[in-house]
Amino acid sequence: DKANYRHFMAKEIHEQPEVVGHTLARYVDMATEKVALPAKLPFDFGAIQRISITACGTASYAGYIAKYWFERLSRMPVELDVASEFRYREAPLRKGDLAIFISQSGETADTLAALRYAKSQGLHTLSVVNVPTSTIARESETVLPTLAGPEIGVASTKAFTCQLMVLAALAVAAGKARGELSDADEAKLVRGLIEIPRLMAAALATEPQIEKLARDIAKSKDVLYLGRGTSYPLALEGALKLKEISYIHAEGYAAGELKHGPIALIDENMPVVVIAPFDRVFEKTVSNMQEVAARGGGIILMTDAKGAAEATIESLVTIVLPDMAATFTPMVYAVPVQLLAYHTAVIMGTDVDQPRNLAKSVTVE
Ligand code: M6R
Numbered sequence: 001d002k003a004n005y006r007h008f009m010a011k012e013i014h015e016q017p018e019v020v021g022h023t024l025a026r027y028v029d030m031a032t033e034k035v036a037l038p039a040k041l042p043f044d045f046g047a048i049q050r051i052s053i054t055a056c057g058t059a060s061y062a063g064y065i066a067k068y069w070f071e072r073l074s075r076m077p078v079e080l081d082v083a084s085e086f087r088y089r090e091a092p093l094r095k096g097d098l099a100i101f102i103s104q105s106g107e108t109a110d111t112l113a114a115l116r117y118a119k120s121q122g123l124h125t126l127s128v129v130n131v132p133t134s135t136i137a138r139e140s141e142t143v144l145p146t147l148a149g150p151e152i153g154v155a156s157t158k159a160f161t162c163q164l165m166v167l168a169a170l171a172v173a174a175g176k177a178r179g180e181l182s183d184a185d186e187a188k189l190v191r192g193l194i195e196i197p198r199l200m201a202a203a204l205a206t207e208p209q210i211e212k213l214a215r216d217i218a219k220s221k222d223v224l225y226l227g228r229g230t231s232y233p234l235a236l237e238g239a240l241k242l243k244e245i246s247y248i249h250a251e252g253y254a255a256g257e258l259k260h261g262p263i264a265l266i267d268e269n270m271p272v273v274v275i276a277p278f279d280r281v282f283e284k285t286v287s288n289m290q291e292v293a294a295r296g297g298g299i300i301l302m303t304d305a306k307g308a309a310e311a312t313i314e315s316l317v318t319i320v321l322p323d324m325a326a327t328f329t330p331m332v333y334a335v336p337v338q339l340l341a342y343h344t345a346v347i348m349g350t351d352v353d354q355p356r357n358l359a360k361s362v363t364v365e
Helices: 008-014 016-027 057-074 109-119 135-139 157-179 185-203 205-219 231-246 255-262 284-293 305-310 328-346
Strands: 053-054 078-082 098-103 124-129 143-145 222-227 249-254 271-274 298-302 316-321
Touching: 008 016, 008 124, 008 328, 016 185, 016 205, 016 316, 016 328, 053 057, 053 109, 053 124, 053 143, 057 078, 057 098, 057 157, 057 231, 057 328, 098 109, 124 157, 124 249, 143 157, 143 298, 157 185, 157 222, 157 328, 205 316, 205 328, 222 231, 222 255, 222 284, 231 249, 231 271, 231 328, 249 255, 255 271, 255 284, 271 284, 271 328, 284 298, 298 328, 305 316, 316 328
Parallel strands: 053 078, 053 098, 098 124, 124 143, 222 249, 222 271, 271 298, 298 316
Antiparallel strands: none
């Protein structure tokens, strides 16, 4: 049931600190500050040359963020595909490498077909799924469950952040197994993960401010989302969430791509949502925001206190999120991104939990 919430989506957004916390508790040992996966892996990360990650929609954006994590923490190359492309593009795959599949429902037709293809090519298959009895879970060599609980809203929210938690733990495990991370590195990263549920709860406190900003977004025809690094896939997710439930056209772009085309769209009617925690690429994103401001575009900046102090641009509204370790910001920044889409859809009066033309699980290709 919806508890006291108006929509399942709202309930599921608010449940995230709790369910991400449950997922965390299954993947790390808090006492020793080590990753402790719930399944024994039937392969050695040291013997794997390349990881391929395949999924659809929101799950593919979780995979895209994980690509950054695996590459940074384990120095392993990662290829990311949406399942409908992976299954037909005849990618050269190496027997014994690892293929990861991400799916809330575990029934998505394209993801399932991609899994079967990878299996037929002799790859190790590992799936991150929310429904443990699903077809994808049953057919995978290894299953890493997300503990989001049933997700009813068609727009995926809590499954996404739980997927990120599982993938973060797995990326740390890979880095450790390949000798790229020391015990001290692992402990530091695990401490960062342990903080996440509390930080997500703090991020929920931005809701009243976001509700107000949603009134402006609801007046727009198009919205642009920008980010760099792991905030780039989150920008893609933000745009998907907004279009899916509010029917407002939105695009996500890597901030550095702005001047390669999308900047032509910017005028005073085009709000730009910028996801930019204060990190090593923050300054670059500030210059992108200046380019937007110079063309009259309104900016909603999701950042932390340092970022808010650095970005002194007129016409900029900041949503200030808690300070945190740079690596895992997408789990926390997902919260305001989801809330903005949700409140915009509520203002638009759409059927938030059952948006038109969409199904919760896409079992046909
Ligand atoms: O069940 P799955 O995770 O495999 O579903 C994949 C996509 O269909 C799904 O994430 C879709 O993009 C959501 N409706 C987005 O909110």
